[in-house]
Amino acid sequence: MMEQVLPKNFPHIAKQSRQQMKDVELVSQLLLLIEEGVKAYSQYELDEAFSIRDASWEAKVEVEETFRVVIDFIKRLTELEEPSVAKTRLKNQADFYSLFGSISQIHKDGKLAEVDPETAARRLCQFTSVVDDDRARSDNRQAAEYYEAVRSASNDVKPRNTRIAILKDIILGE
Numbered sequence: 001m002m003e004q005v006l007p008k009n010f011p012h013i014a015k016q017s018r019q020q021m022k023d024v025e026l027v028s029q030l031l032l033l034i035e036e037g038v039k040a041y042s043q044y045e046l047d048e049a050f051s052i053r054d055a056s057w058e059a060k061v062e063v064e065e066t067f068r069v070v071i072d073f074i075k076r077l078t079e080l081e082e083p084s085v086a087k088t089r090l091k092n093q094a095d096f097y098s099l100f101g102s103i104s105q106i107h108k109d110g111k112l113a114e115v116d117p118e119t120a121a122r123r124l125c126q127f128t129s130v131v132d133d134d135r136a137r138s139d140n141r142q143a144a145e146y147y148e149a150v151r152s153a154s155n156d157v158k159p160r161n162t163r164i165a166i167l168k169d170i171i172l173g174e
Contacts, residue, residue, distance in 0.1 A: 001068070002027065005075050007086045011096035026093060030100050034066045035059050038101065038164065040155045069112070070103045076117040083125035089132060090124065094150060098163035099124075105168055120171045127170045142166050 002011075003023070013023045028046055032039065041049065053060070078086040090099050106112045130136045130143040131150075137143040146166045152159035 002071055005071055007078050010078055010086045010091045011093055012091045013093065026097070029097065031063055031067060033097070033101055034063045034070075034104055038157050038160045040157050040160075066104060066107060069107055070100055073103050073107075073112060073115075073117065074099065077121045077124070080118060080121050083122050085121045085124055088125055088128040090128060094163070095128075098160065098167050101160070101164035102167035102171055105164065106171060111172065115171060119173070123170050123173060124167070127167075142169070 011026065013026065025043070025046065028050060029041065032041065032046075032049060057063075078084075089095050103112065106115060127143065127146075130140050131147050137147055146163055149159035149162040149166075
């Protein structure tokens with residue numbers, strides 16, 4: 001579904017990684033993020049989690065609906081030519097996971113309908129440009145924290161939570 005809705009290479013998954021089904025792994029991680037919150041999964045644990053859900057997945061309808069809502073909002077963010085969220089670092093898998101998680105939390109809090117996609121896109125583009133600029137980042141606490149969290153292991157729970165919380169604040173203008 002993501003591939004049909006979002007711009008090409010957003011999120012960016014290299015051809016070799018696609019052949020290794022990393023795109024499917026990312027979607028699996030995103031579905032579990034909605035259902036269980038931020039966790040770190042080994043490949044075995046990820047396979048096990050979905051093996052269990054093959055038999056009975058009580059939250060499937062709710063999780064799939066939330067997934068569609070979040071992807072639709074990301075689509076709205078990326079449809080704008082200026083600012084172009086699709087051209088930012090948010091296309092990287094760890095950053096995309098964080099973007100998805102932040103929007104999922106905003107939706108869960110019942111605030112997503114209040115968020116203007118154009119304003120959110122502008123904020124995200126401004127923020128990511130600061131994160132990517134060494135000098136500007138050193139003067140911005142949120143950008144520095146985000147950058148450090150990105151440089152940490154991308155699957156670790158604490159950096160994931162940090163990145164999601166920061167992007168949530170950026171989107172909401174807090």
